[in-house]
Amino acid sequence: MARHIYIAGVDRFANDYEKGTLSIQQALTYQIDTADFHVRGVQPTEGDEVIISDDSLGRLFAGIITKVDLAYTTPDRSTNVWSVQCDDYTALLDRRLVVETYANMTADAIFRDIVTKYCPGFIANGVKAGAPTIEAISFDYTPVSESFKQLCDYVGWQWQPDYFKDLSFYNAENVASPAPITLKPGGYFRNLKHTIDQQGLRNRVYVRGGTMLSDPWTYSIKADGAARQWVLPHKPHQISMTVNGTAVRVGIENVHDEAQFDYMMNYEEKYVRASNQTATIASGTTISWTYKYDLDVITMVEDIQSQQAIAKVQGGDGVYEYAITDDSLTTIDAAEAAGNADLRLHANPIVKGSFETEISGWAPGQLVTIDLPDRGINGTFLVQKVTITPATDTLWTYKVEYGGRLLGIADFLKAMLSAQQKKKLNDTALLHKFAYGAETAKLTDEVVTTSRATGWKVEQSVEIDSLKPGSALAFNGADSSVVIPNSSVFNMTNTLTIEATVIPRKGRTAPTGHVLSKELDYKFRVSPDGHIDFLSTTNNAWAVKGTSVGTIPDDARSNIAVTYDASIGKLRFYINGVFDSEFADSGEIVNSNSYLLCIGVRDNGTPTYPFDGIISEVRLWNVVRPVASLHVPLTGNESGLVGYWKLNDGNGTVAKDLTINQNHGTISKCKWVQEFATVGSNVNVSDPNGMEYQTSVDGGVTWSAWQSVNPAQRDPITVPHPCRLRLKANGRVQARNWKKPFDETDVVCGFVEVSA
Numbered sequence: 001m002a003r004h005i006y007i008a009g010v011d012r013f014a015n016d017y018e019k020g021t022l023s024i025q026q027a028l029t030y031q032i033d034t035a036d037f038h039v040r041g042v043q044p045t046e047g048d049e050v051i052i053s054d055d056s057l058g059r060l061f062a063g064i065i066t067k068v069d070l071a072y073t074t075p076d077r078s079t080n081v082w083s084v085q086c087d088d089y090t091a092l093l094d095r096r097l098v099v100e101t102y103a104n105m106t107a108d109a110i111f112r113d114i115v116t117k118y119c120p121g122f123i124a125n126g127v128k129a130g131a132p133t134i135e136a137i138s139f140d141y142t143p144v145s146e147s148f149k150q151l152c153d154y155v156g157w158q159w160q161p162d163y164f165k166d167l168s169f170y171n172a173e174n175v176a177s178p179a180p181i182t183l184k185p186g187g188y189f190r191n192l193k194h195t196i197d198q199q200g201l202r203n204r205v206y207v208r209g210g211t212m213l214s215d216p217w218t219y220s221i222k223a224d225g226a227a228r229q230w231v232l233p234h235k236p237h238q239i240s241m242t243v244n245g246t247a248v249r250v251g252i253e254n255v256h257d258e259a260q261f262d263y264m265m266n267y268e269e270k271y272v273r274a275s276n277q278t279a280t281i282a283s284g285t286t287i288s289w290t291y292k293y294d295l296d297v298i299t300m301v302e303d304i305q306s307q308q309a310i311a312k313v314q315g316g317d318g319v320y321e322y323a324i325t326d327d328s329l330t331t332i333d334a335a336e337a338a339g340n341a342d343l344r345l346h347a348n349p350i351v352k353g354s355f356e357t358e359i360s361g362w363a364p365g366q367l368v369t370i371d372l373p374d375r376g377i378n379g380t381f382l383v384q385k386v387t388i389t390p391a392t393d394t395l396w397t398y399k400v401e402y403g404g405r406l407l408g409i410a411d412f413l414k415a416m417l418s419a420q421q422k423k424k425l426n427d428t429a430l431l432h433k434f435a436y437g438a439e440t441a442k443l444t445d446e447v448v449t450t451s452r453a454t455g456w457k458v459e460q461s462v463e464i465d466s467l468k469p470g471s472a473l474a475f476n477g478a479d480s481s482v483v484i485p486n487s488s489v490f491n492m493t494n495t496l497t498i499e500a501t502v503i504p505r506k507g508r509t510a511p512t513g514h515v516l517s518k519e520l521d522y523k524f525r526v527s528p529d530g531h532i533d534f535l536s537t538t539n540n541a542w543a544v545k546g547t548s549v550g551t552i553p554d555d556a557r558s559n560i561a562v563t564y565d566a567s568i569g570k571l572r573f574y575i576n577g578v579f580d581s582e583f584a585d586s587g588e589i590v591n592s593n594s595y596l597l598c599i600g601v602r603d604n605g606t607p608t609y610p611f612d613g614i615i616s617e618v619r620l621w622n623v624v625r626p627v628a629s630l631h632v633p634l635t636g637n638e639s640g641l642v643g644y645w646k647l648n649d650g651n652g653t654v655a656k657d658l659t660i661n662q663n664h665g666t667i668s669k670c671k672w673v674q675e676f677a678t679v680g681s682n683v684n685v686s687d688p689n690g691m692e693y694q695t696s697v698d699g700g701v702t703w704s705a706w707q708s709v710n711p712a713q714r715d716p717i718t719v720p721h722p723c724r725l726r727l728k729a730n731g732r733v734q735a736r737n738w739k740k741p742f743d744e745t746d747v748v749c750g751f752v753e754v755s756a
Contacts, residue, residue: 002054002055003052003053003054003055003390004051004052004053004054004055005017005022005037005039005050005051005052006049006050006051006052006053007039007044007048007049007050007065007084008044008045008048008049009049012039012041015041016039016040016041016042017037017038017039017040018037018038018039018040018081019390020390021036021037021038022035022036022037022052022389022390023035023036023037023387023388023389024052024060024061024387024388024389025385025386025387026061026363026364026385026386026387026388027364027384027385028364028365028384028385032087032088032090033061033063033087033088034063034085034086034087034088035050035052035061035063035085035086036083036084036085036086037084038071038081038082038083038084039081039082039084040079040080040081040082041079041080043068043080043082044065044068044082044084045065045068046065046066046067046068047064047065048064048065049062049063049064049065049092050062050063050064050065050084050086051163054396055568056570056582057360057396057579058579058626058627059163059164060163060388060396061086061088061163062088062089062163062164062165063086063087063088063089063090063091063092063163064086064087064088064089064091064092065084065085065086066085066086066087066091067084067085068082068083068084068085069082069083070082070083071083088161088163089122089161089163089165090145090161092121093119093122093143093144093145093161094143094144094145094146096118096119096143096144097118097141097142097143097144098114098117098118098139098141098142098143098144098147099139099140099141099142100113100114100117100138100139101136101137101138101139102134102136102137102138103135103136104133104134104135104136105133105134106129106130106131106132106133106134107131107132107133107134107151107154107155107157107169108127108128108129108130108131108169109131110134110137110151111124111127111131111148111151111159111167111169112124112127114139114144114147114148115127115167118144119144119167121165122161122165122166122167123165123166123167124166124167124169125166125629125632125633126162126166126167126168126169126170126628126632127167127168127169127170127633128168128169128170128171128633129633130171131155131157131169131171132154132155132156134151134154134155137150137151137154148167148169151169156171157169157170157171158170158171162628163628164626164628164629166628166629166632177365177366177367177575177576177577177578178366178367178369178550178575178576179361179362179366179367179368179369179383180359180360180361180362180366180550180578181357181359182368182369182370182371183355183368183369183370183371183372184371184372185372185373185374188357188358188359189355189356189357189359190355190356190357191354191355191356192353192354192355192372192375193353193354193355194351194352194353194370194375194377195351195352195353196349196350196351197349197350197352198349198350199350200346201310201320201346201347201349202320202321202322202342202343202346202347203302203303203306203307203310203318203319203320203343203346203347204300204301204302204303204307204319204320204321204322205300205301205302205321205322205323205324205339205342205343206298206299206300206321206322206323206324206339207298207299207300207301207323207324207326207329207335207336207338207339208296208297208298208323208324208325208326208335209296209297209298209325209326209327209328209329209330209331209334209335209338210297210326210327210328210329210330211294211295211296211297211327211330212294212295212297212330212331213237213238213292213293213294213295214292214293214294214295215292216238216290216291216292217234217290217291217292217293218288218289218290219232219233219288219289219290219291220286220287220288220289221286221287222283222284222285222286222287223281223282223283223284223285223286223287224283225280225281225282225283225284226280226283227280227281228273228274228280229271229272229273229274230271230272230273230287231269231270231271232270232271232272232289232291233270233293234270234291234293234294235267235268235270235293235294236265236267236270236289236291236292236293237291237292237293237294238291238292239265239272239289239290239291240289240290240291241263241272241287241288241289241290242286242287242288242290243281243285243286243287244285244286245286248262248263249261249262249263250262250263250264250265250272251263251264251265251275252264252265252266252267253265253266258275258276259275259277261275262274262275262278263275263278272289297329297330297331297332297334297335298335299332299335299336299339300339301336301339301340301343302319302343303343303347306318306343306347307319322342322346324338324339324342326338350403351379351381351402351403352401352402352403353370353381353401353402353403354399354400354401354402355399355400356397356398356399356400357397357398357400358391358395358396358397358398359398360396360398360579361578361579361580362383362386362398362400363383363386363578364383364384364385364386365382365383366382366383366578367380367381367382367383368380368381368382368383368400368402381402381403382402382403383400383401383402384401384402384403385400385401386398386399386400386401387399387401471616471648471649471650471672471673472614472615472616472647472648472672472673473600473614473615473616473647473655473667473670473671473672473673474613474614474670474671474672474673475513475600475601475610475611475612475613475614475615475670476610476612476669476670476671477505477508477509477513477610477611477612477613478610478669479607479610479668479669480600480601480610480611480668480669480670480671481598481599481600481601481603481607481610481667481668481669481670482598482599482600482645482647482655482665482666482667482668482670483596483597483598483603483665483666483668484596484597484598484599484643484645484655484657484663484664484665484666485596485597485663486594486595486596486597487597487661487663489622489642489643489661489663490518490521490597490620490642490643490663491521491591492521492522492564492589492591492622493566493588493589493591493622494565494566494567494588494589495563495564495565495566495567495622495623495624496522496562496563496564496589496620496621496622496624497561497562497563497564497619497620497621497623497624497625497630497640498515498516498522498524498534498561498562498618498619498620498621499559499560499561499617499618499619499621499625499630499631500515500516500524500559500560500561500615500617500618500619501557501558501559501560501615501616501617501631502515502526502552502557502558502560502611502613502614502615502616503555503556503557503558503613503614503615503616504526504530504552504553504554504555504611504612504613505554505555505612505613505614506554506555507554508528508554508612508613509612511528511609512525512526512527512528512533512609513525513526513600513609513610513611513612513613514598514600514601514602514609514610514611515560515599515600515611515615515618516597516598516599516618516620517597517598517599517601517602517603518595518596518597518598519595519596519602519603520537520542520590520595521536521537521589521590521591521595522534522535522536522537522589523535523536523602524560524562525609526552526560526611527547529551530551530552530553530554531547531548531550531551532547532548532552532560532562532573532575533546533547533548534546534562534564534571534573536564536585536589537589537590538566538585538586538587538588538589538590545564545571545583545585546571546573546581546582546583546585548573548575548580548581549573549580549581550573550575550580550581552575554613557616558575558576559575559576559577559630559631560573560574560575560576561573561574561575561625561630561631562574563624563625564585564589564624565624566585566586566587566588569584569585569586570582570583570584570585571583571584571585574627574630577627577630577631578627579627597620597643597663597665599615599618599645599647599655599665600615600670614673615647616646616647616648617645617646617647617648618643618644618645618647619634619641619643619644619645620641620642620643620644621640621641621642622640622642623639623640625640634658636658636659636660637659637660641659642659642661643657643659643661643663644657644658644659645657645658645665646658649672650672651672652667653666653667653668654666654667655667
């Protein structure tokens, strides 16, 4: 396994690198990766490009030299040794300033435009579609990285440059993937340090915001025959007045001409008086005022799981209370967002820890599970930093630093978002007044008024109809298949990449299921225990060439990939964009030139070894794709792409090939299924019979119902019709029933707990 340190294109590892000085620090997406090392001889120059790689692991770092210092001179004064410090490609981006104004564009479209105009030498394959729309944003001679950060601040996404100058922009909730290993007794790790900090702990937050307008409210009295001025219970807004049922004109004191109005209102003093020309109202006459008045925005959010866990340890109810006062919060949604943002930071004790290992595949943003009963440590934590240093000539040491909260990793991931948590509106959408008891919070009042949009949109709506075809294919594990006619473009030789997105069904009884298969040429499969493997004919031997070390979970979406490169004799597996394992293999792949290409089944004349679960995308390449380019969005015109089946047509029996080859497949006995909504989106239920959602994982979101259910048995949630479900960022689903008039019954009819 050769190692390389390229400085300005010259490999200086073998001759100039000073052994034991290399250190690479990989940080979370919103931080800069760094590297430092010593080299002898010719002094490197600040601004030079540096690429650090390992033949078996690929690129470990790429960026720009930011500082060069003389470390020391050898005793014989013949050689200088230089200390070199590097940052990732962010420094290269900031050589340009952005001067642009955008309006009514999605954030991903804005990101791509900036890359095109201001980032020469960079590509944007890692920019994900579907970002929220920004109403207006301007950049006034702003550095590129700061412009990207502003976009992230608006919509709650993240950005980062990879080591191939490919810029990524994506939803931070989707960033996490499993770590290479689980820390268990006897595992391959050492020097574990684990601390817990309870400072600032709170798990019930009261939020008091500003004010909002009530619904129209009517106040009536009987005239006494003498009074010409009346004090109202509130400061009135949008007031109207009737005398004995007849509407009269109401003006505002010191604003309107009194001669033009029957009565005058004083907002600050809360009174209405008769104008000089208006006669005194006769005794017994009914006087009515209808107006809106100011209501306080007040709510409470809490983390029940945190309270229960702390109660088990400390006794009592486990509640730590805190209050937030902020008059810029003018809706309940904004107040809840502020409260939940505080909970995400403080609802559970902070965990900080680190360990060392020689197991490869670590990266910031992964989730590491620790199960060490003897140390009293059991939980899942976010990898925040990875420091890579050489251990031997063939091994690397990974110092992994992790952190987070003891509970609620899904909410902790959401806390990575830099999106603004408060939205100041002029009008109000919803008011909740809670009566707090010993155990429950009850909804006692709700007022609905017209809302005004913010300057940007932070959600998308997803229409789901039980009668509407879906956007992925479910294979039954028996006789489902997609069969594609034989084509010479499917004949691989020295290089190959297969990518797929799959959801294996839990409880499947079928044997190893084929994802993509060309009999006697190559096969990509998922085993019953979740391992992925690859078979091919090389060196005239048809055999399993390798099986992944890691596994993929049941009932959850996974991106899987395999690459083969005969020039270096390596077969490599990747799971969710992370390197898993590699195996030695060599020689050209033998092509039968006769068998069909199949998705979801093996076909050697009789279909066998069917896949049981969902497949939503398959890609076939005749080139080796770098890890940074796996599972990025495609157009279908990419070089080396010979087959691209998105399997999202939604109906019919044709699986379209989106490449220019147009090798469409025939679908047999598969079922079109729906792509499920993600946390943060709206779901409109339009089927008169309502909708049912399984309580097992559906596309990364796990639901539990209002009623008692058993997720292991895939119990359904029955949702009424018509209804809207809003998957709230705090992990709750808010359901609003539309069966009665909007202004009377736009009410919360239940809450469902979900976790991402």
